[in-house]
Amino acid sequence: xxxxxxxxxxxxxxxxxxxxxxxxxxxxxRSMSIGDVVEMVDTTHGQFHRSFTxxxxxxxxxxxxxxxxxxIGTGAxxxxxxxxxxxxxxxxVCSCVWAVLxxxxxxxxxxxxxxxxxxxxxxxxxxALAFGAGLAEWIGWTSIVAAEASFFNILIQFxxxxxxxxxxxxxxxxxxxxxxxxxxxTVFAWFEYCTSLIKIILFILIILLSLAIVGGAGxxxxxHHGETWTDFPAxxxxxxxxARAALLATWxxxxxxxxxxxxxxAQNPRFSxxxxxxxxxxxxxxxxxxxxxxxxxxxxxxNESLLGGSGITASPFVLAIQLAGIPYVxxxxxxxxxxxxxxxxxxxxYLSSRILRTMSMxxxxxxxIAQVDRQGRPLRSLIITCLAAVVLTYINMSAGxxxxxxxxxxxxxxxxxxxxxxxxxxxxxxxKVLAAQNDTLFEGLYAWKSTLWPLAPVWLMTxxxxxxxxxxxxxxxxxxxxxxxxxxxxxxxxxxILIVSLTLGYKLILRTQWRDPKTxxxxxxxxxxxxxDIQQLDDYYRxxxxxxxxxxxxLW
Numbered sequence: 001x002x003x004x005x006x007x008x009x010x011x012x013x014x015x016x017x018x019x020x021x022x023x024x025x026x027x028x029x030r031s032m033s034i035g036d037v038v039e040m041v042d043t044t045h046g047q048f049h050r051s052f053t054x055x056x057x058x059x060x061x062x063x064x065x066x067x068x069x070x071x072i073g074t075g076a077x078x079x080x081x082x083x084x085x086x087x088x089x090x091x092x093v094c095s096c097v098w099a100v101l102x103x104x105x106x107x108x109x110x111x112x113x114x115x116x117x118x119x120x121x122x123x124x125x126x127x128a129l130a131f132g133a134g135l136a137e138w139i140g141w142t143s144i145v146a147a148e149a150s151f152f153n154i155l156i157q158f159x160x161x162x163x164x165x166x167x168x169x170x171x172x173x174x175x176x177x178x179x180x181x182x183x184x185x186t187v188f189a190w191f192e193y194c195t196s197l198i199k200i201i202l203f204i205l206i207i208l209l210s211l212a213i214v215g216g217a218g219x220x221x222x223x224h225h226g227e228t229w230t231d232f233p234a235x236x237x238x239x240x241x242x243a244r245a246a247l248l249a250t251w252x253x254x255x256x257x258x259x260x261x262x263x264x265x266a267q268n269p270r271f272s273x274x275x276x277x278x279x280x281x282x283x284x285x286x287x288x289x290x291x292x293x294x295x296x297x298x299x300x301x302x303n304e305s306l307l308g309g310s311g312i313t314a315s316p317f318v319l320a321i322q323l324a325g326i327p328y329v330x331x332x333x334x335x336x337x338x339x340x341x342x343x344x345x346x347x348x349x350y351l352s353s354r355i356l357r358t359m360s361m362x363x364x365x366x367x368x369i370a371q372v373d374r375q376g377r378p379l380r381s382l383i384i385t386c387l388a389a390v391v392l393t394y395i396n397m398s399a400g401x402x403x404x405x406x407x408x409x410x411x412x413x414x415x416x417x418x419x420x421x422x423x424x425x426x427x428x429x430x431x432k433v434l435a436a437q438n439d440t441l442f443e444g445l446y447a448w449k450s451t452l453w454p455l456a457p458v459w460l461m462t463x464x465x466x467x468x469x470x471x472x473x474x475x476x477x478x479x480x481x482x483x484x485x486x487x488x489x490x491x492x493x494x495x496x497i498l499i500v501s502l503t504l505g506y507k508l509i510l511r512t513q514w515r516d517p518k519t520x521x522x523x524x525x526x527x528x529x530x531x532x533d534i535q536q537l538d539d540y541y542r543x544x545x546x547x548x549x550x551x552x553x554x555l556w
Contacts, residue, residue, distance in 0.1 A: 059200075060192045066199045066287060067344035068151035069252025071337045073409075074295050075306035075316040080479045081245035082236030083229050083296030089245035090292045091285075093253050096463050098281035100256050100420055102456035103427045105277040108260045109448045110441055112269035113525040116260040117423050118355060122362050123521040124429045127512040132503030133422045134359040137257060139498065140415030141355070142385060144348040146392035147251075147408040148341045149173045153396070155338050158318070159331070167397060174393055177345045178386045181353075184375045188350060195343035202336035203287055206317050209329065210294035218324025228300045236301055240479040243470035247413040247492075250467060253284060255416040258351050268533045271540065274448050279552045291317075298323075349385055356381035364506075407491055410471075414495025417467040424457035424464070429517070436517035446529060446537050471496060 077086050104117060113119045118137070122130035149170050156169040180188055209217075216223040235241065259276050298320040299306070305319055315337060318330045357378040360370035373379045396404045431453070434441055442449045450456050475492030476484050490497075506512070515521075529537075540548065 060189075060196050066203060067252075067340045068148055068337070069248070069254075070288060070291055071315045071317065071340065072151050072154065073248050073252045074292060075299070075303075075319075077245040077248040078295055078299060078301050078316065079303070079306040080237060080248075081241035082233045082301050084234035085236065085242040086245045086296060087289075087292055089242055090249045090253075090288055092463055092466070093246060093249035094281075094285045094288050096420060096460055097253060097256055097284045099456040099460035099463070100423055101259065101277045101280055102450045102453075103423050103460055104257070104260045105273045106442075106448055106450045106453075107427065107430055109270050109273050110527070111525045112273075112527050113358070116257065116358075117419075117426060118358050119362065119525070120430065121422055121426050122364075123524070124433050124515055124517075125426055126507070126514045127362070127364060128503055128507035128510070129422060129426075130362060131359065131364045131506045132499055133419055134355050134364060135502055136415040136418050136422075136495075136499045137255075137355045138352050138359075138385075139495070140255070140412045140419075141348040141352040142388050143392060143408040143411045143415075144251075145177065145345050145389035146395065147405055147412065148345040148348070149393040150396055150405040150408070152338065152341050155315075155334050155341070158334055167394075170393055170396060173342070173345070174390050176342055177349060178390070180346050181349060181377065181382050181386065185377060188346065191346060192343060195339050195346075198336055199340045199343065202333065202340065203291075205336075206333070207290055207294070209321060209326075210291075210298060210317065213320055213324045213326075214294065214297055218321075218326045220323065220325035224297050226297065228297060232301050237479040240474060240477050243474040244479040246467055246470045247474060248409065249288075250413040250416050251409045253288065255419055256280065257419065258347055268536055269527065270446060270448065270529060270533055271536055275552070295320075349382070349389060352385040352389075353378050353381040356385060407494070410492045411495040411498075413467070414471055414493075415499065417464040417471075418496065418499055420460050420464040424461040427457040428454065429515075433515075433517045433520045433522060437520075437522060439522055441522075446534070468496070 074086075077089070081089065107120050108116060111120065118130050118134045121133050152173045153166055153169040156164050180191055212218075213221055214224045237244070259273070259280060295316045299316045303319060306316065315333065318333050321330045321333065356365070357370050357372070359365045360367050360381065369380050369384065371378070371380050392408070427450070433439075441447065471492050475489040478484075478488050478492075481488065540551075543551075
């Protein structure tokens, strides 16, 4: 390919007995010269294994981020915002998936480090920004585990009619989620692969059933002519409703950093990330917008069983099937949604532990946390993350379930759009560093560059700023509430306050310095394409266009 062969080295290198990789010092800032490349291998704390095959990455990319946010959380958005606000909010947030993956992938493909954009924020911007990014990501994804636990309990109670002990359902949830990480990484990879297949099949079933119910299927069914739009407020609660729906959409869609983290441990990051960057945005937009449109057609926004209503909460899709009088299917959907929730929870633990380990490697937090065992698991960061997730999960017992859930959703949403801002700004600095050092990264064979850069980071920053306004506005004037309360304001802004204050505190106390573009690190973790990588890409691009298209949708 591609990359030039190293003719010299700016770092001291030592051969690794098995893989021919090199030792490194992650904090030694160096500039790129004559194609020097150092792939990140840690001989002190242990090394991750590249456990994900390209096919697993493909299937997991198809099913990732399809969970309770889509299956249940959309009901809360409909109840608060009405169908018009909901469609606009979800469409804007879904467009950010394209923007964040375009922005992130060109950095990840060149520097496929586990921990991803936190490493990039450190090496190209400022260690304080890396600390803020890592903190936001860790808090956000750990909170997701607790939120998913709340939804798991909701699904259990749908069957038990609120007679099953909440403590028991939460315990089942945390045991299943955490036990996966006592096994090798390959078990987690296969677990995510299988649950992603279940979610894909579930989604196809939901779309087909929804289409049939709109046309009048079912013993109690009737043709839906859009009366849920005309008989009820389409833009319920005005901008407050839109703000609430936008924050729920952000939490549901996710920040897509999981794809970048997974790409850092993929066997061929260039192929896997390039593939996912094209696949995931279209998949997310199609999945979410199709489901959102069907929900707005099938369920009125005043239905009491939507999340936050007075009835027994259920998925909007389950409600639609019950209203149509179709037997048995609602329980099948409920079981499938439970699998999706467990998968999202496991993804959250996986991602949070990698984030914590990366922060430790970069000396942003104590280094003893960085230890990786012989099976390639960041054991100490996994233990810390699992303990934090368990504590947050059982907070559901002391606080009211819906109250605790709202706090978790708000914290997660804030962490996601703040990190989108950080990714967008880091991309700009990345290009500035490349220009300052006259680096030819994008000129090599199979080099990958963001389409129409800087369109993606500019759009990402714009929508993230809108979400910041939504968060503050919803705190000051919540949808459906009569006035502002301190409790509500802090519920929506606590994530912003925590992340910004701790980041500024880190900056002031440690007096961190901005990286100089002329000397910023363009070596550590930079990965040359191997002959096997090049062969795989050659084989792929020799395929006719229709065959390449099929690789994006195949499930085998």
